[in-house]
Amino acid sequence: MANYSEMPESEIPELKGVAGWLRLFVIILSAISPLRSIIQTSATLQIAPDIKAQLGTKWTIYEAFTWSLTAAMAMATLYFAYRLIWVQNRSTVRLVIRGLWVVTVGALALDFIVASILWPENIAQLDPEYIKGIFQSLIFATIWSLYLMKSRRVANTYVDDKSEAQQIFG
Numbered sequence: 001m002a003n004y005s006e007m008p009e010s011e012i013p014e015l016k017g018v019a020g021w022l023r024l025f026v027i028i029l030s031a032i033s034p035l036r037s038i039i040q041t042s043a044t045l046q047i048a049p050d051i052k053a054q055l056g057t058k059w060t061i062y063e064a065f066t067w068s069l070t071a072a073m074a075m076a077t078l079y080f081a082y083r084l085i086w087v088q089n090r091s092t093v094r095l096v097i098r099g100l101w102v103v104t105v106g107a108l109a110l111d112f113i114v115a116s117i118l119w120p121e122n123i124a125q126l127d128p129e130y131i132k133g134i135f136q137s138l139i140f141a142t143i144w145s146l147y148l149m150k151s152r153r154v155a156n157t158y159v160d161d162k163s164e165a166q167q168i169f170g
Helices: 020-044 049-055 057-086 090-118 130-149 152-157 164-170
Strands: none
Touching: 020 057, 020 130, 020 152, 049 057, 057 090, 090 130, 130 152
8 A cells, every 4th residue: 555645746646536435335326225125125015914904905005105115216326326427526416415315314204104194003113123224324324425525535526516607707
């Protein structure tokens, strides 16, 4: 590993491009996160047939909503990965940070709201796994948001974008 503190400023390689931790984040967004969501949704929706029969049409509605939410989350994370790779400007970083919070925490909140509307009698019985998922989502979104805001590689890769009016009028 090179000792950059002893090198002249002009010879220090600039951290730039989708590599290192940024590449890991893109891989998580484009492959791991969608696959995990699909597998987790499939496992969550596997309930005993007799319970499914008791829940009736409410379960069918919830199942359709959950799969739709999972598909939307997967498409959003793929879009974020696309933006990080191909649209390298500051608006991409802002979009991904906001979207990260919507996809992680917002999706859980939306799921909770729909479940509480369908089964208001069970609202007081929060599953410990659900609470664990909330904390995991908060930690995931916090760590990657901080990385995107503080990383020198991100700052060097996603340059300030100027609108056409700013370019013309300064």
